Amino acid sequence: MTLPRRLLVGALLAALSIVLGLTVAASLFLNSSRTVVLVGHDTVVRPTMAGDAVVQTGPLLPDFRFRDVGPIGVTLTLGKTEVGSVDKLVERYAYIAGDPTAQVDKVQGVVVDMAVAAAVRGLGIGLVPVAVFLLLGRHRRGQLFRGLGTRQGLVALGLLLVLPLLVWQPWQSSEETQEEQGEWQTLDDFVGADVVLPDEVRDIEIRTGPVTTESKRLVLSAVDTYDRSKEFYSTAADGAAELDVRAAEEGETVALLVSDRHDNIGMDRVARAIGEAAGATVVLDAGDDTSTGQPWEAFSLDSLAGAFDDWDRFGVAGNHDHGTFVSSYLADLGWTMLDGEPVDAPWGGTLLGVDDPRSSGLGNWREESGLSFTEVGDRLADAACSVAEDGDRVSTVLVHDANLGREALARGCVDLVVGGHTHVQAGPEAVEGEDGSTGYTWTNGTTGGAAYAIALGSKPRRDADVSLITYADGRPVGLQWVRLRTDGSWLVGDYTPVEPG
Structure with missing residues (x-):
């Protein structure tokens, strides 16, 4: 084979490989789906070429869509969730919509991941002709091409050409559905001229129909909740940036302590603004x-992670973070979740912490389970004092309830124990250790402004604290x-200055 002919064959083979790979990748991508936890629901994410984001809410609530979100659109089909009533469900949507950044980023990440996965599979399929060409060799390729002129060869070629059509089956049609009977209408048109909507929601479209008409009260309630929530927390975040807090000086590191958020994602940007004001x-x-501590609350963890994605992040689980979901989810998002082992802190000291033992599924100390609050506190003190014996005193113990670090303070092995749990700020309280050294305990209030275990709302249910x-x-x-x-x-x-030692 001459060089020009080889180049021509190589170019044709490369073109075939690229076209096949792109076709397969596009088909796989547009027919793929991924189930994630979104806005408190098990949600099926499907990419589309429509350029719109369509949210299918189920049989009781109207679907809605955002127009022209990008070259690739998406359909989100909401599935199971944990909720007491439809009113509470709609109210939750409104709260999350007040600060949807984390949920939008999550959807974008999922779609990108699906596109990459489809591209890799398409690349693999596209390389098949190249591999077959090389495996056959020159002699067998000649036999194959000569065989195309025979009756059997023509039948085989016809089957290869018909095969994609058999897989595609374009002649199949689906029945008309109730969903298709509805029409898209902007929210502004739907609620009427007598209702003033926030500018950013007027162009959202909802699918109208018999159920939608009965749901108008819920829609108006959600818009009102959204407006109040967004206004309150946006104003708070702007005000936080102007607070007269002590800023970090040269050679100092400032850490922001949050606790007891209880799903209140509105406070995340406010807490971030306070931290930035202090450096x-x-x-x-x-x-x-x-x-x-259930998977439907992943929206809260997504928001927390997104708010502090460029900071050093450390955490422990509280007594309401039942099971291991919260710790494992935050760890997957890049947080350092403390587990009873000392770690190097960004300020140059040593940080120690452990999950609250009163949470269902928690209370483990390495391989040992079923330990009481007191026993975990003793083990924490053992770990802190072991570090101190090596000449590296623990600068901070991070726990959910500061009482868990009392024994470590009593033994004189730590500088500072910080926690939350009580929803009431307390401290700093100096504690003299057995060796005469001094440590401090500090309790943060509730960052979510929670009353009991509930904080999600258009504003905090009680005063919201950070430290x-x-x-x-x-x-x-x-x-x-x-x-x-x-x-x-x-x-x-x-x-308040502190002088541990």
Whole structure:
């Protein structure tokens, strides 16, 4: 075979491989689906070429869509969730819509992952002709091409050409559905001229129909909740940036302590703004990010992770974060979830922590299970004192309930124990250890503004707290609390120096 002919054959083979690969990849992508937890639901995500984002909410609520979201659209089919009533479900949608960044990013990530997976599979299929060409060799390829002129060869070629049509089956049609009977209508047109909508929701479209008409009250209620939630937390985040908090000085590191969020994603950007005002670069999460620790609450963890994605992030699970879901989910998102082993802290000291033992499925110490609160506290003290014996005193113990670190303080092995749990700010309290050294305990209030285990709402149900911890030379040197009140006003506690040692 001459060189020009080889180049021609190579070019044709490459073109065939590329066309086949792209065709297969596009087909796989557009016919693929992925189930994820989104807005509290098991949600099936399907890409489309329509360029719109369509949310199919089920039989009781109207579907809605966002137009022209990009070159690739998506259909989200909401499945099972945990909710007490349709009213509560719609209310939850409104709260999440007030700050949807984490959920939007999650959908985009899923679609990109599906596209990459389809491209890899398409590449594999596209290389099949190249592999077959090389495996046959020159002699067998000649026999194959000569065989195409025979009766058997023509039948085989015809079958190969018909095979894609048999797989595609374009002649099949589906029955008309109730969903197709509805028409898309903008939210602004649906609610009527007598209702003033926020500008950003007017162009959202909903599918109208008999059920939709009965759902108008729910839609209006959701819009009202969305508007109040977005306005309150946006105003709070703007105000947080202007707070007169003590900022980090040269050589200092500031950590933001959050606890007891209980699904209140609205406070995440507010907490971030407070931290930025103080120059914080570390977030310490003392747990109870959820109310039940169930997968439907993943939206809360997505929001938390997104709010602090470029900070150093450490956490423990609280007593309401039942089971192992919360810890494993945050770990998969890049958080360092403390498990009773000391770790190096970004401020140069040593950080120690463990999940709350009172949570169902928790309370393990490495391979041992069924330990009581007191026993876990003793083990935590053992671990802290072991580090101290090696000449590296633990600078901070992060737990859900600061009482879990009492024994470590009593033995004089730690500088500072921080937690939450009580929903009431307390401290700093100096504790003198057995060896005469001094450590401190500090309890943050509820960052979510939670009443009992419920915080999700258009504003905090009670005052919402975060704490700022300042470190220098690897040790804590000061503490300050910041509180957002339910009326949107602020209280900033005095900066309190601490001198552990």
